[in-house]
Amino acid sequence: MSRSDSLVENSFDGYRRPDGRVAVRNRILVLPSVICSHLVAEEIAEQSPRAVATPHDHGCAQLGADNEQTEQTFLGTAANPNIAGTVVVGLGCEHVQSDEVAAAIDERGLPVRELSIQGVGGTGPCIKEGSAAATELARNADSTRAAPASIDDLTVGVVVGDLDDSTIEHADPLVAELVDRVVAAGGSAVVAGNERFAAHPDAVRQRSAPATLDDIDAMLERHEGLPSRANAVGRAAASADADATLGALGTNPIQDVLSYGEQAPHDSGLAVVDAPSRFEEAATALAAAGAHIVVHVTAEGVPAGHPIVPVLKISGDVETLEALPADIDINAREASADDLERALLAVAGGQETCTESHGLSEFAITRIGPSM
Amino acid sequence: MVSTFNGYRRADGRVGIRNHVAVIPTSVAASSIARGASEIGAWAKPTPHQMGTSQPAEAREQTERVLVGIGQNPNVGAALIVELGTEESDAGELADRIAETGKAVETLSIRDAGGTRPAVERAREVLEDLNEEASLARREDADASELIFAAECGGSDATSGIASNPAVGNASDRLIEDGGTASFSETPEFIGAEHILAERCVDDELRERLLERVAQREEMADMMGVDLRGAQPTPGNQEGGLTTIEEKSLGAIAKGGTTPVEGMVEYAERLPTGGGLVLMDTPGYDVESVVGKVAGGAQVVAFTTGRGSTTGNPIAPVIKVAGNPKTWEKMSNNMDVNASTIIDGDSVEEVGGRLYDTLLSVADGQHTEAEKRGLEEFAVNEVQPKQIAGSGVGR
Amino acid sequence: MKGIVIDGVGLKLTTEDNVATALDDLEAGRSIDAEGLDIELLEDISFGHKFALEALAEGDEVYKYGEVIARTTKPVEPGAWVHTHNAESTRGRGDLAGVEQ
Incomplete structure (x- = not known):
């Protein structure tokens, strides 16, 4: 099948990230590093513009290959072009540490913030500070260029x-x-x-x-x-x-x-x-x-x-x-x-x-x- | 004097300390709709989970045991089972097993309802009716012997073994003295302390079973070809002063108090009422472990923590017991009982008594911090293909 | 609290234990009266962490709660911090499963 077989106009209006990647959505990711922080992550996403949460059952009490797979998935998810910035939310004592995940995301040049429930002193402050961080990232996302x-x-x-x-x-x-x-x-x-x-x-x-x-x-x-x-x-x-x-x-x-x-x-x-x-x-x-x-x-x-x-x-x-x-x-x-x-x-x-x-x-x- | 509380007596004779309407999806395909429908009111408690529509038989049986056990828990006044309609687990069959307890149970198929939107609408109508029916239940006098109390630990540090776990152990002893059941689990956290538990078993058969289960958990590290230290103790445990799994375990079993071990049940299997100290074979992963014991019929959970775990459960209130004074100070809005005073000189008996009083107040209806904040984590422990294909490890 | 409080700052859970748990953040150089024995802390010991009450050779068993909680991986002086850098678990060693045969 070659392109000439298609009768469809092949362009669309997307977004272009500062590094040149094309995106079709412009979302902020609130990523819990462990099951223990997933409800807090969901609440942060609920309160913040453009934000989505990725609640999951993982991040602790896993062995070897499972830990590596979980961390790799976090990085890939945060690096998806549809994501304009990420807030990593940890509990604090889990195997997959939120600050390490955030550092790996940052290393790839992607906008990221990090906090943990134990670090900020409980779920209430974590939701408050987390949504402030997500909202700040969303402001940057607002200025992302729409591009053909x-x-x-x-x-x-x-x-x-x-x-x-x-x-x-x-x-x-x-x-x-x-x-x-x-x-x-x-x-x-x-x-x-x-x-x-x-x-x-x-x-x-x-x-x-x-x-x-x-x-x-x-x-x-x-x-x-x-x-x-x-x-x-x-x-x-x-x-x-x-x-x-x-x-x-x-x-x-x-x-x-x-x-x-x-x-x-x-x-x-x-x-x-x-x-x-x-x-x-x-x-x-x-x-x-x-x-x-x-x-x-x-x-x-x-x-x-x-x-x-x-x-x-x-x-x-x-x-x-x-x-x-x-x-x-x-x-x-x-x-x-x-x-x-x-x-x-x-x-x-x-x-x-x-x-x-x-x-x-x-x-x-x-x-x-x-x-x- | 025998301790009492006011609870909801169910048709099967068990007593609930809450009167929830559970919204139970049979698979992940129905989870988000169960969650969406439950936004109707705080009384509707969804138990969303990530189990697939078609699991291998061993995994499916465990999932079904959890879902039925959750529905049968006396804290549930009525239940709605939500299915997509293509699952190998049949909602009608699960509903029948739950209805054996005499409570109202309905089912809803997303496919029969005509899709997401109509299913959410229809679920809400059914939930209103179920809540009306459940609301007819009134609290009445109940005896502490009717309580099944689950002990859990998470986010442990060195204070867990010194302060919070011994305090929970003392409360367990008190409840058992009053004729009730206390249960603790987390089999990987028996490693290094199993000989002590084994000595407390009431007979040889139980002793052998316990040791076999501990060995199976240890073999999981072999199966994955890694050092158990990759998972236990966790980085937070280590930062808090716990060096090895043995040290963590020796502190962890203090949750079980000092009474004889009367039995050991499977993950999510029914715990006996009036049964003394009964173990459950669960992972140490705290959310999955709590769910197992609540599916086993526990009405209330005491969850000790050093670093500060904040998780709860949709069906059973979770009392957070802090062993670390800094955690109590920093995270007091997520903690219910301060056991760290033991480090300053309070006796274990004193704090255990305080915790037992809290337990009875919570049974009476007092809300825990996790309940106030809607922290209701839920996850089902899944039997993995590697376990099924392998030596039967962890089943 | 169960156990023996040492000089107000350490906790020895049973008489057989050869480590004590710090009940406060303790500074290096601090001298502790451990039941008549004078021990100087060789490094900072954080709250909840353990220090050795006696000299341990490499491979010695570490006792807490009157039970073996670890084996040392190098010699440990009295007053030294005992943790994952000089002590390790003897259980759940799937990494050694092939080696031990």
Whole structure:
């Protein structure tokens, strides 16, 4: 598929960050470093303009690889282009220390403030000082320039969730065409949903660029012999045809395998992200990878959005389309690739998705091992 | 003299100290809608969590045990189970298990309701009705023997083992003397102190089980190929003077007082009423651990802290007990009981008595600092694929 | 408070303990009367942290609550701060799981 096949005007009005990156939203992130400060973070976000919180269950009593994954996800989330500045909120005694997270964000040249409940003397002062910091960051965000941008500036995230006839026949092929168009235009795509990759190792290898094979094998090895966190998807993928399972990837070779929470190093082409297809965990990994927008391929119709990125819900499931008419953005049975591309660009230009209009979102980080 | 309080006697005979309407999502797909619907009033208590619509069987069973236990907790007057409608856990079945206690339970499917907006509206209508029904309950005389009291520690430092944990242990002893149940958990924080607990077990079978569970938690470090010190003690623990997990554990078990260990239950399994000191096998991760014990039926929690943890729980009031004088001074708005006076010379018995009085007042309806501030953290401990595929560690 | 208060500033929880817990922020050089034994603090000891009541060789067991809480990783002088820099846990060592075979 080449750019000339698209009939869609490919530009939109975005934001341009001081470092040149294009954004499609202009938000302030209130990031709790641990579960113990997540309600305080949510309250700060509630009281501050442009602010979103990312409550999660992590940050303490985790072992080794889980700690590293959590910290990496925090950094990726704060570095998402849609975020104009970050307030890191800690409790004070947790494993993932808020000041260290803030220092790592600062090192990347991103605006950041930090405070902890124990440091400022309780939840009340923390909410007060935290919202003052968020409000100050929002003032800087107010002056961020609106700027024309085009599809090649975008990183599009795709969550390949449920696997059934409706996704195989309708939603996945449509999304594959979008992925091909984005990549052909010079943009990039990141795809999450590792149950499908784990179920069809040979097919994944065949779709990889030669230089990526080792990383692919390492990813496959991580999941060998383990049950899927999204169990139904794992089961469906095991019994489905390999090409059908990987249908949403499009025709481009896989250039990169990103670990969970890792930022995408490339600015064009296709990468897969080692995240389960559980929507909130997948969307978090895609946002951390740098996705501006996430397309969620769903049969169940999970209605939650994500705090960092606008989410386009696409479904071809007749019952879901009937049951959740105001929760699904794209009817994969009726929409053309042009329709989907237009919708993507409209959302990039500021149009609210279904989940944004409902104001409900979920943020979650996946796990490797158990809580201690 | 037997201690008493006023509580809500439920149809199953258990006594609640609060009269909440719980709003329980069956999966993460329904969590944000449960939260949104609960904005209707402070009496509606959502328990949003991050468990998926389709977990492996071992994980799903644990999630269901938690959700049912939360609904059955006597502090819950009525419950609404919210589902997307595609989950492997069935809302109707969970509701039936909760309804066995005789309380009003309703279910709501987001798909059947027609999506997010109509589901939130419909949930609010159902919640109004449930609250009306729950509001008919009146407080009546109850005996301290009907209380299940959970002890927890978080944000520990060296004062925890010297001041706040011994004070909570003394309150546990008092409640057990009055015929009640006290429970503490956090199995990783038995490591290095398990021989002392084992000696207190009432029989050999229990002793072996306890030691086996402690060994399983220790094996998790092997499974992840790391030193346990990567998680325990935490940086805050270490800054507060705790050098090793053994030192932390020896201080932590002081929460359990001095009575014999009568039993040990699984994460979120029902704790007996009038059962004396009963352990629960939970992680040390405090929010998940508190949720496990509340799902087990604990009506009230005492949470000791040195550094200053501020977390609460949506269903059971959490009494924060400060052991560090600086924390008491700096964070008094988040703390309920000052146990740091032990360091200045107060006896453990004196402060334990004060804490026991607070516990009965909170049972009577007095709000804790976390309740006043709406601090209601909730998280379910998830059994991970690595545990399932491995040796059964932590199950 | 359970245990033996030493010179008003340290807490020895049982008679077997070879470390005491500081009940205040204590300065280096301070002389402490530890049950008749004179100990000079070799470094600042923060509130809640531990100092050695006797000389410990590398690999010695550290006692608090009358129980082993750690093993020393280097020799420790009386009055020295005892913490993660010179003492370590003997439990939950998944990092050594492969080495010990």
